[in-house]
Amino acid sequence: MSRRSRYSRAESLDRAMDLFWSRGYLGTSMKDLEEGLDMRPGSIYAAFGSKEQLFLDALEWYATGMQEEIATLMGDRPLAEGLAAYFQALAKGTASIGVGRACLIVRSLLEAAETQPVIVQRAEAFLSQAESGFKELLEAASARGEIPPDIDGPRLARYLQSQIMGLRVILQRPGLSPVARLALADDMLAGFLAVVGKPGDT
Amino acid sequence: MSRRSRYSRAESLDRAMDLFWSRGYLGTSMKDLEEGLDMRPGSIYAAFGSKEQLFLDALEWYATGMQEEIATLMGDRPLAEGLAAYFQALAKGTASIGVGRACLIVRSLLEAAETQPVIVQRAEAFLSQAESGFKELLEAASARGEIPPDIDGPRLARYLQSQIMGLRVILQRPGLSPVARLALADDMLAGFLAVVGKPGDT
DNA sequence: TCTTAACTTGAATGATCGCTCAACAACAGG
């Protein structure tokens, strides 16, 4: 051993995630990263290997954080209550990170769609992982008797995830009033609960 | 007058739209455009002014085409029938253009979000225009007695649009089976109709 | 047929892209 690194990996990933989230993969230059991470190119390459690898690491960082946030907000409480809390947090921009921004995974999936297969593959994997998380939440609610016992977990999870992704995309629109945001979140939740087989909330 | 242009504006916009749709704004280089449009840089700049202006023109071209497609598929028939046709066309990739691609307007909104204000502003305007189209379809259905007379048109239109955008985003996922696609479209439609106040379809 | 305005061409521009690496700096073990 001989010299300790100046940089914390967690802090670097936080900052890189924020940059990529705000400007996209192609829209974020190494110069932006050098400034945002306060690192010189050599240190960035020593720590992460390439811009693409740094992006993939930041994407994983994001996916982990998002799953933790959802678990915190929705875990161990009735499904409808947890969902309402989450949808309203999204609509109000109360969610801990990325206020008013669409999901970074979705953003990346769209940006990389037909040109960056490696990124598409990872984004797809993270989406499928998040879908599993929703599936487990739904099946737990089903076991608790909150929703019918014969639900199709994966199918409903996919539907729920699509609703959330759509909501977050539309919430990115600059010209949308706070009232409209909340109404949209309410409608989304109502639609989902209706399909699940539960007429209203609470 | 002295010399006629070799190029058709409609054909150029078709090709530019396809390129931007497939590779994004930043991901499409002038070299890509030169090849795709079969035009030399001077001709592109003479016809469109700049890469950004060409993109904005292509985006408008897309928005117009999309609205025409929706009007064709949903006009002059019961709302639930038209919606079912549209959702299924999306799920099956039967829609005339951009099979398996998310909405170009949404893609552009996300890509440009915090870095290209001009593009964001135009994308927002096209989204709001499309929303108005949905609002009129809903109000017409309401006048025909298909859905309750006291609906909140703009609110429901926003909800419908969010569902469609979310659906199209998720349909972009490569690892999604045809069966899952159709099920998702069904659930989306069922959720929307439930919120509108109509229990089933047909 | 000649003129001339409009259109096309493609080499060249300066800027910026992601990335490399030789030189330098820091610090634990001896």
Added chain:
DNA sequence: CCTGTTGTTGAGCGATCATTCAAGTTAAGA
């Protein structure tokens, strides 16, 4: 206090970026 190893630095690499413009080409009107 040296020595050896690892981390940091930043000038500079070749490639590519969007864009320009002088020169060449086309065809309608005289």
